[in-house]
Amino acid sequence: MSDRQKEVTIYDIAQKLNISAATVSRGLKDHPGTNKETKKKILAAASEMGYHSNSFASSLRTKRGNIIGVIVPRLNSNFMSDVIAGIEKVVNESGYNLFISQSLEEMEKEVSNAKAMYNNRVDGLLVSLAYNTNNINHFEAFIKRNIPVIFFDRVHEHQQCPSIFIDNYKAAYNITNHLIEQGCKRIMHIGGSQLRNVYIDRFNGYKRALEDHKIPFEDELLIINDLSAQSGARAAQQILEMKTQPDGVFVANDLCAISCMQLLKKQGIRIPEDIAFAGFNNDPTSCVIEPNLTTIDYRGYEMGEVAAKVLIGHLDNNNDLIQTHSLILRSELIVRDSSRKKE
Amino acid sequence: MSDRQKEVTIYDIAQKLNISAATVSRGLKDHPGTNKETKKKILAAASEMGYHSNSFASSLRTKRGNIIGVIVPRLNSNFMSDVIAGIEKVVNESGYNLFISQSLEEMEKEVSNAKAMYNNRVDGLLVSLAYNTNNINHFEAFIKRNIPVIFFDRVHEHQQCPSIFIDNYKAAYNITNHLIEQGCKRIMHIGGSQLRNVYIDRFNGYKRALEDHKIPFEDELLIINDLSAQSGARAAQQILEMKTQPDGVFVANDLCAISCMQLLKKQGIRIPEDIAFAGFNNDPTSCVIEPNLTTIDYRGYEMGEVAAKVLIGHLDNNNDLIQTHSLILRSELIVRDSSRKKE
DNA sequence: CTGTTAGCGCCTTCAA
DNA sequence: TTGAAGGCGCTAACAG
Numbered sequence A, B: 001m002s003d004r005q006k007e008v009t010i011y012d013i014a015q016k017l018n019i020s021a022a023t024v025s026r027g028l029k030d031h032p033g034t035n036k037e038t039k040k041k042i043l044a045a046a047s048e049m050g051y052h053s054n055s056f057a058s059s060l061r062t063k064r065g066n067i068i069g070v071i072v073p074r075l076n077s078n079f080m081s082d083v084i085a086g087i088e089k090v091v092n093e094s095g096y097n098l099f100i101s102q103s104l105e106e107m108e109k110e111v112s113n114a115k116a117m118y119n120n121r122v123d124g125l126l127v128s129l130a131y132n133t134n135n136i137n138h139f140e141a142f143i144k145r146n147i148p149v150i151f152f153d154r155v156h157e158h159q160q161c162p163s164i165f166i167d168n169y170k171a172a173y174n175i176t177n178h179l180i181e182q183g184c185k186r187i188m189h190i191g192g193s194q195l196r197n198v199y200i201d202r203f204n205g206y207k208r209a210l211e212d213h214k215i216p217f218e219d220e221l222l223i224i225n226d227l228s229a230q231s232g233a234r235a236a237q238q239i240l241e242m243k244t245q246p247d248g249v250f251v252a253n254d255l256c257a258i259s260c261m262q263l264l265k266k267q268g269i270r271i272p273e274d275i276a277f278a279g280f281n282n283d284p285t286s287c288v289i290e291p292n293l294t295t296i297d298y299r300g301y302e303m304g305e306v307a308a309k310v311l312i313g314h315l316d317n318n319n320d321l322i323q324t325h326s327l328i329l330r331s332e333l334i335v336r337d338s339s340r341k342k343e
Numbered sequence C: 001c002t003g004t005t006a007g008c009g010c011c012t013t014c015a016a
Numbered sequence D: 001t002t003g004a005a006g007g008c009g010c011t012a013a014c015a016g
Helices: A010-017 A021-028 A036-049 A055-062 A078-093 A107-119 A137-144 A168-181 A197-212 A229-241 A254-266 A300-316 B010-017 B021-028 B036-049 B055-062 B078-093 B107-119 B137-144 B168-181 B197-212 B229-241 B254-266 B300-316
Strands: A067-072 A097-102 A124-127 A149-152 A163-166 A187-191 A222-224 A248-251 A276-278 A295-297 A327-329 A332-334 B067-072 B097-102 B124-127 B149-152 B163-166 B187-191 B222-224 B248-251 B276-278 B295-297 B327-329 B332-334
Touching: A010 A021, A010 A036, A021 A036, A055 B055, A067 A078, A067 A107, A067 A300, A078 A097, A078 A300, A078 B078, A078 B097, A097 A107, A097 B078, A107 A137, A124 A137, A124 A300, A137 A149, A149 A300, A163 A168, A163 A300, A168 A187, A168 A197, A168 A248, A168 A276, A168 A295, A168 A332, A187 A197, A187 A229, A187 A254, A229 A248, A229 A254, A248 A254, A254 A276, A300 A327, B010 B021, B010 B036, B021 B036, B067 B078, B067 B107, B067 B300, B078 B097, B078 B300, B097 B107, B107 B137, B124 B137, B124 B300, B137 B149, B149 B300, B163 B168, B163 B300, B168 B187, B168 B197, B168 B248, B168 B276, B168 B295, B168 B332, B187 B197, B187 B229, B187 B254, B229 B248, B229 B254, B248 B254, B254 B276, B300 B327
Parallel strands: A067 A097, A067 A124, A124 A149, A149 A163, A163 A327, A187 A222, A187 A248, A248 A276, B067 B097, B067 B124, B124 B149, B149 B163, B163 B327, B187 B222, B187 B248, B248 B276
Antiparallel strands: A097 B097, A295 A332, B295 B332
C-alpha cells in the first residue's frame, strides 16, 4: 500500500505538547518517575491524535516482539484446533501475539517454518512434530540463543526443551488391558508413525498389556499407517480378508477407528460381539458412532493452555536458561459400548 | 531473555567481505543489478556466519511486515479449523506470516484483538464476526489507511470490504424445500443470532420456502439459540414438551442438530419417520450419526484459501483502493437418511 | 555495479 | 522529573 497515511508518532505528540519524545515514550508506559500530570496529558493527546505504537520500531529497539510462534502438523483436526484455541487464549490474555504455521506433516515444511519463525524473532516456540521429522537440528538456532522451544504432544527429548504430553504408554496399556478383560484374545493394533513418541508409546503399551496376559504378539495383527479415515477403511478391508479375524482392535486415534468400524459394520460385522473396538482421543464423533467408541480422553484445550503458560512463565520471568521440566498431563480411559462384550 | 547472543547483521557480512552493507542488502535479495559473483560470495558468507535477516528492522524500514491478521469467533470448530488451515496454506506459500486471534464470540474481545492487530501493523485482515458484534467501527482505522479488511462467512456489508461467503438464503431455501417435498408439514427451525448474516439468511430462506408452499410460519416453531450442543439438547426437550410436535426440523448447524437428534432418539422418537432432520455445514459427525444427517456442504478449507488469495492479490498488486468485489462460493444440498420419509 | 548517507520510530543511557 | 543524543538493523535514494 503506497499512500498509506503516515502514522502519528511520539514526536508528533511531543511537538504538540512542547515536551520531548523521551518523555512521551515514558509517559505512554507508566515509566516509574513521570509526572502524573504530564502523563495524563500525554495519554489524552495520544488518544485524541489517534496514536498507535509502532511495534516494529519498538521491537527493533528492545529486541522483543512479544510474539509466540506455533508449529503444528495440521490445524484442522479436532484435537489440534482445541490445542490452538487453548494456546490462543493464554497467549492473548498475556499480551502476546500468536504466529501460527503448519508443517502439513512434512519435515521439510517444518524446517522452513522454523526458519521463518526465527527471522520473525519469535520470543518462544511451541512445537508438535511432523509425521516424518527425524531430527530437530532446525530448532538448534533457537536453543543456542536461549529462545525457549517447548514441545507438546508429539515431542522430542532434549536437554533444554520442556515437553508437555500425556502418558501414552499407560493409556494404551490400560485400554488394551480393558479389551483383554472383555474377553478379547486376538487384538489388532492400528498405529501411526514409529518416529513419533505418541505412536511408539501406544504401540508399546499395547504390547506390554498382551505380554502381561501371556498373549503372544503377532505381526499379522499390526498395521502401521497414517491414521487417516482412508487408512481406516483400508484397514477394515484387510481385516475382512484375513483368514482368522481379530476379536478386538485398538486404533491409535478415533478418526481412523471410526472409519474402520463404519466399513466393517456395513459388511455385517457386529461390534462389539464379533470385533470389539477401542480408539484414542475422545473425538466428538466417538460418542456419535453406534456403538459409542471406547477411547482415551485427554483434553487438547488444556494441553494448549498449559504449554502456553509454561512458555510465557519462562519469558516473563526472564529465565535465561530454560530448565527442562516436562509435564505429563492426565488422560482417562472412557469405556463405551464398542468394547463391552456382552455374552 | 537478557544474554541472547547478538545476531549477525549485514554489517558483519559487509566487513568480512570488504564491501558495503548496502551491497550485502541487495545481494541478499536478488536486487536487479548485482554482480553475480558478489552475490554468490554474500550468500556464502551469510550462511556460513549464520546470518538471519532481522524482520523488525526490515519492517520498520519498509513499513511492511508481511503479516496477515485473522480474527475469528472460535478456533475450535470443525468448520473454522478448516478455514484456518486453508488460509495458512495460502499465506505461508505466499511468504506471509499469520497472526491469529479469536474473539470467543464477544464483540469486546474482537475490538481489542483488532487493536492489537493494528499495532502490529498487519498488512491485511481477514475477519469473521463474533456472535454479538453490532457495528464495525473497530475496523475503520484499517480502512482509513487502506489496510484491506476482508470478511468471510460471518460478514458485514461495507463499501470497501470484500466479503466471501455462500448463499445461505438459497441453501436454506433448498433444504427446507426438500423437507416439504418429503411430506413435512410442520417444520421447526432452530437458528442462531439474528445479528449475523448467516443465520438471518438461513432463517429467511426457510420462511420463504414455507411461503412458497403456502405453509404458514408459526412462532412456536422457531427457536433461536447459540447452536451449541447443549442448546441442541435443550431444544429437544422443548420439542418433547410440545402438544403438537413438528414433523421436520431444520437446524442452522450440524453440531446442534445432532445433539438434538441424539436426545430425541433416546426418548423413542423415530427419525425420519416421526421427525425428519436437516442440518447445515456437513460436519464429519453428520455421516456418523444414524440416520446420517441431511445437510448443506460448503468447504471451509476452500473458503479460507479463497479469502487469503483475494487478500494477498490485493497486497501484491499494491492496489491502493480495494475494490469491493465479493465472492459467493458454492454450497450443495446433501440428502441423507435423516430426511427421507419412507412411507 | 557499488558505496555513501540518511533515516524508519522507538527506547535508554546520561546528564541536567 | 525531563531532555539530548545515539543507535537497534535495514533499505532506498543518490551519486559515483
